[in-house]
Amino acid sequence: MRIKLKLFSIAKDLGGFDEQVVEVPPDSVAEDVLHSLIQKNTKFIDWKKSLRYAVNLEYVSDDFPLHDGDEVAVIPPVSGG
Amino acid sequence: MRIKLKLFSIAKDLGGFDEQVVEVPPDSVAEDVLHSLIQKNTKFIDWKKSLRYAVNLEYVSDDFPLHDGDEVAVIPPVSGG
Amino acid sequence: MHEITRNRIDVENVIRSVVSPEAGAVNVFIGTTRNHSSGRTVTSLEYEAYEPMATRMLDMIIREAWNQWDVKNISVVHRIGRVGIGEASVVIAVSSSHRDEAFRASRFLIDRLKDGVPIWKREFFDDGSVEWSLHSHAQKTETEAG
Amino acid sequence: MHEITRNRIDVENVIRSVVSPEAGAVNVFIGTTRNHSSGRTVTSLEYEAYEPMATRMLDMIIREAWNQWDVKNISVVHRIGRVGIGEASVVIAVSSSHRDEAFRASRFLIDRLKDGVPIWKREFFDDGSVEWSLHSHAQKTETEAG
Numbered sequence: 363m364r365i366k367l368k369l370f371s372i373a374k375d376l377g378g379f380d381e382q383v384v385e386v387p388p389d390s391v392a393e394d395v396l397h398s399l400i401q402k403n404t405k406f407i408d409w410k411k412s413l414r415y416a417v418n419l420e421y422v423s424d425d426f427p428l429h430d431g432d433e434v435a436v437i438p439p440v441s442g443g
Numbered sequence: 444m445r446i447k448l449k450l451f452s453i454a455k456d457l458g459g460f461d462e463q464v465v466e467v468p469p470d471s472v473a474e475d476v477l478h479s480l481i482q483k484n485t486k487f488i489d490w491k492k493s494l495r496y497a498v499n500l501e502y503v504s505d506d507f508p509l510h511d512g513d514e515v516a517v518i519p520p521v522s523g524g
Numbered sequence: 525m526h527e528i529t530r531n532r533i534d535v536e537n538v539i540r541s542v543v544s545p546e547a548g549a550v551n552v553f554i555g556t557t558r559n560h561s562s563g564r565t566v567t568s569l570e571y572e573a574y575e576p577m578a579t580r581m582l583d584m585i586i587r588e589a590w591n592q593w594d595v596k597n598i599s600v601v602h603r604i605g606r607v608g609i610g611e612a613s614v615v616i617a618v619s620s621s622h623r624d625e626a627f628r629a630s631r632f633l634i635d636r637l638k639d640g641v642p643i644w645k646r647e648f649f650d651d652g653s654v655e656w657s658l659h660s661h662a663q664k665t666e667t668e669a670g
Numbered sequence: 671m672h673e674i675t676r677n678r679i680d681v682e683n684v685i686r687s688v689v690s691p692e693a694g695a696v697n698v699f700i701g702t703t704r705n706h707s708s709g710r711t712v713t714s715l716e717y718e719a720y721e722p723m724a725t726r727m728l729d730m731i732i733r734e735a736w737n738q739w740d741v742k743n744i745s746v747v748h749r750i751g752r753v754g755i756g757e758a759s760v761v762i763a764v765s766s767s768h769r770d771e772a773f774r775a776s777r778f779l780i781d782r783l784k785d786g787v788p789i790w791k792r793e794f795f796d797d798g799s800v801e802w803s804l805h806s807h808a809q810k811t812e813t814e815a816g
Binding site for chain 4: 412
Binding site: 546623 | 681682685689690691692693694695696697698699700701702703704705706755756765767769772773776777780
């Protein structure tokens with residue numbers, strides 16, 4: 363299945379893109395998107411514990427199941443305000 | 444001795460003046476200024492418990508001793524803000 | 525800075541007076557005049573102050589806030605005289621590095637101001653009556669506004 | 671009202687949007703950009719947002735504040751893009767009848783905003799380096815500003 367993957371802040375810098383449609387295996391969960399990112403850039407490993415995921419504009423748990431067409435965002439520590 | 448007596452808010456309305464030099468007996472204390480005011484207008488009796496006194500721009504206790512030349516203010520409940 | 529003024533308070537100006545490139549947080553409290561009091565309609569208000577004492581007390585409570593919290597700048601401006609409905613009667617602004625201090629100092633300042641600074645509000649009602657706002661314990665009446 | 675904008679925030683306008691003749695108390699929190707971070711000199715800042723999600727979350731936390739306190743109006747405006755030093759990056763304004771509610775709701779809103787709304791700050795330092803501000807537990811670094 364295909365999802366729209368969005369990266370922000372430091373994740374965007376490490377990943378080298380801000381938005382990409384990616385193919386993921388069926389039964390993928392939110393944090394699985396990190397695996398493909400780590401293959402591109404091993405520095406993502408250091409960030410594993412700091413990253414949160416949002417699916418379709420809502421924070422989800424790491425093991426939230428993904429569906430075809432989902433918009434999945436990798437959310438580094440926020441610093442608004 | 445003589446003091447400068449200042450009235451504000453409801454006290455000014457009841458007393459009919461905002462500032463007056465008044466003669467008080469020696470050994471007078473702050474709340475003694477109320478006695479002469481009650482003689483002018485008995486409604487001051489109802490306010491006895493709500494009034495505070497300031498001498499030379501500072502809140503004082505009711506039994507604070509007055510001195511010749513003091514500026515004594517009768518302070519009804521404040522409502523600034 | 526602190527001031528008792530007969531002019532309209534320029535809120536932006538009060539805020540500008542505390543903003544600093546070294547302090548990232550600003551808390552502002554604004555008291556505005558209300559169109560009702562104890563269920564009756566208020567058409568306008570007037571504030572009077574025992575000015576030299578009020579000025580002295582503002583100076584004192586600002587120093588108290590300074591001593592208590594790590595804040596950068598503090599400004600307090602209170603308007604006196606006639607104030608239209610919905611206009612600011614008081615503006616307090618505090619800047620600090622961390623937001624907690626700005627919030628706490630701002631709250632402290634308005635509480636202390638309302639508690640003892642010699643300023644009085646007179647309300648003009650739509651039935652033509654005029655009354656001093658007297659919310660003391662001894663005088664009961666409704667809850668304190670703002 | 672809430673808004674994520676690339677324009678300079680008109681603080682007076684945000685305040686005006688919450689002032690009501692029925693609500694006597696207004697609390698305003700303003701976050702301003704600082705000229706230093708972790709002891710280094712910052713020359714300018716840039717904010718980026720995951721806009722649709724940030725908008726959705728602002729809407730949500732405003733509703734949470736509404737449900738929790740008896741407040742009249744709430745406005746939250748966050749600026750994104752390049753922001754000069756000393757300028758407002760966020761303005762929160764809350765009006766209520768009693769000051770306690772305005773203070774509490776305002777504090778709640780900025781705490782919640784800083785805790786989870788997807789907005790990121792990037793600092794430009796005087797030595798030419800550029801860094802995302804990342805104050806997570808995992809990433810330690812100094813205390814959160816503002």
